[in-house]
Amino acid sequence: MFSFLFGCGLVGPGLASLAAPAPNFTIAATNVTMPSGGSIATSPFTLTSVNSYAGQVLVSCAYMGDNMGARVPTCGIYTNPNFALGANQTVKGSLTLSPYGKVIPFSAVRPGIESPGVPALAAVVLCFLALGRRLRARGRWLALLILGLAGIGGITSCGSGLSGSFPYTVTAVDNKTNTSATATIMVTVP
Numbered sequence: 001m002f003s004f005l006f007g008c009g010l011v012g013p014g015l016a017s018l019a020a021p022a023p024n025f026t027i028a029a030t031n032v033t034m035p036s037g038g039s040i041a042t043s044p045f046t047l048t049s050v051n052s053y054a055g056q057v058l059v060s061c062a063y064m065g066d067n068m069g070a071r072v073p074t075c076g077i078y079t080n081p082n083f084a085l086g087a088n089q090t091v092k093g094s095l096t097l098s099p100y101g102k103v104i105p106f107s108a109v110r111p112g113i114e115s116p117g118v119p120a121l122a123a124v125v126l127c128f129l130a131l132g133r134r135l136r137a138r139g140r141w142l143a144l145l146i147l148g149l150a151g152i153g154g155i156t157s158c159g160s161g162l163s164g165s166f167p168y169t170v171t172a173v174d175n176k177t178n179t180s181a182t183a184t185i186m187v188t189v190p
Contacts, residue, residue: 024053033188034099041096042095045059045183047059047092055175056085057175061076061171069136072162161189167184
């Protein structure tokens with residue numbers, strides 16, 4: 001009967017548009033300005049289910065500027081980048097941005113837990129003091145080696161990034177279907 005109605009022009013091609021839209025999701029993120037002094041920053045984001053979408057979504061962030069070798073902040077989610085999104089729900093999360101060349105401290109990744117390590121330079125100095133005379137008697141080469149390592153450490157830790165505003169793409173991908181949604185944020189470095 002349906003084909004008869006369609007063939008007679010009683011039901012037009014607009015009937016096909018009455019089908020339910022496919023389940024999907026969106027992501028929205030917030031622009032951020034990096035704090036001065038080399039601290040990390042966060043950018044909140046929101047995943048939203050559309051048309052009763054439900055599933056696991058992986059969220060990532062990447063620099064998308066002209067100069068891909070630029071000294072820009074690193075961006076990511078360092079605890080669990082997978083988010084369970086229920087039908088018609090909204091899930092909030094945050095991206096972590098760290099200045100160029102700065103390693104994110106363990107305590108920032110897992111709040112309330114301190115990093116178990118001792119800085120390498122402090123360990124070298126402690127060994128030098130603990131072994132005392134034995135190391136000093138071996139010659140000046142060891143003192144030069146320690147001085148050289150301290151200099152290299154100082155040069156790499158002082159390597160600063162660029163100032164300005166930089167574009168990043170925040171991507172959300174369904175773990176099963178590879179359906180994706182993106183948002184662009186600007187990260188400003190003073």
